[in-house]
Amino acid sequence: MSTSKKKRSIKSRYHHGNLLSDLKKYAVKLIKAKGVTHLNLRDLAAKCGASATAVYRHYESKEHLLAAIAEEGFNELQQVMLKAKYPNKLQEIGISYIHFALQHPVKFKLMFGTFFEKDKYPALLNASNAAYLILRNQVEEGIRQGIMVNDIDSLTRTAWATVHGTAMLLLDNQFVIQKHEIIDSNEIAIEITTVLGKGLFVKPE
Structure with a gap:
């Protein structure tokens, strides 16, 4: 040619x-x-x-490219979180968050890494905030229905920290206690989001 x-x-x-x-x-x-x-x-x-x-x-620059990949990741994360359905919508949001991290480990670590300053990239910052708001809006809905305690910001941060921490531990293979132990990441995701839900919801008197 x-x-x-x-x-x-x-x-x-x-x-x-x-x-x-x-x-x-x-x-x-x-x-x-x-x-x-x-x-x-x-x-x-x-x-x-x-x-x-x-x-x-x-x-x-390389930083601009990394920020663009992270922005794309947050937009994709929003889409999987929005697919969550009732009656266990909050739990499904958490599970979908963990699954996304495991399916896209490079993007996920870029999204939450220190490779760039999010404030320098408005579109990235907006995409990140939009993903967080999906979780926050669901917590707000639970409070409005009277099934969750009325502390929206604390509950949202707790839910996010729990599912994010679970995702990172799974990515780094930190749930393995014994050598050659086989971990079912889906079972872990369900288990932790179930326990989380029990802690967030109002206890019947």
């Missing part, structure tokens, strides 16, 4: 914004294999078959 044809092929490939998607996809793969420190925009451009100039046109 001639150089001119190759250039036309690359241009056609990314005409409709495929480059943005490919950059994030390959970045996640590279981070999973080698870690964040080995992520390099020029190498990533070569992997995608694009020029470094094209990449820097979208992301001026």
